[in-house]
Amino acid sequence: MTQPPKHEVTQLLIDWSNGDKTALDKLMPLIHEELRRLAHHYMSRERTGHTLQTTALVNEAYLRLVNRKGVHWQNRAHFFAIAAQSMRSILVDHARGLAYAKRGGGAPKISLDETMIVSQERAAEVVALDETLSMLAEIDPKQSRIVELRFFGGLTIEETAEVLEVSPATIKREWTTAKAWLYHQLNKS
DSSP: OOOOOHHHHHHHHHHHHTTOHHHHHHHHHHHHHHHHHHHHHHHTTOOTTOSSOHHHHHHHHHHHHHTOOSOOOOOHHHHHHHHHHHHHHHHHHHHHHHHHHSOOSSOOOOOTTSOOOOSTTTHHHHHHHHHHHHHHHHHOHHHHHHHIIIIITOOOHHHHHHHHTSOHHHHHHHHHHHHHHHHHHHTOO
């Protein structure tokens, strides 16, 4: 399915925020496809037998997004930034549940370039990344947000720049710095 024009999604989000229930009906198939693409981004390298599937991630994120009260959606980028937060939360909650079931050892070393696999083997890695990202948020909230949008949300450099209202060059620079810091923190011995 081809992606609808960004302005169409933005206008439907604004209409929905303003109480137009028919806008949500028109919006659902458009955002569902994009959410599916984002979820597939996370799950594309998932091994067989994983415990959280793409469809479950999409459905849970979708339900969280459409049931949010009092949100005035500014545009498509704003919506998908919130979607990134929701997917991160879902993945981390799921991983924590798996980690509680399977305790042991220190946090394993991981690469930020790997697709997150939400299985018992990878649950500790998702939790470690979330905790390290929270540490980064205390030091540099902007870099933390960039990592969240790029890594968990699958947003491009340009989309991330749009959400944060900065230049793509700034996003590239901050993204590189944040990845290096997180890599160092996650791979400490």
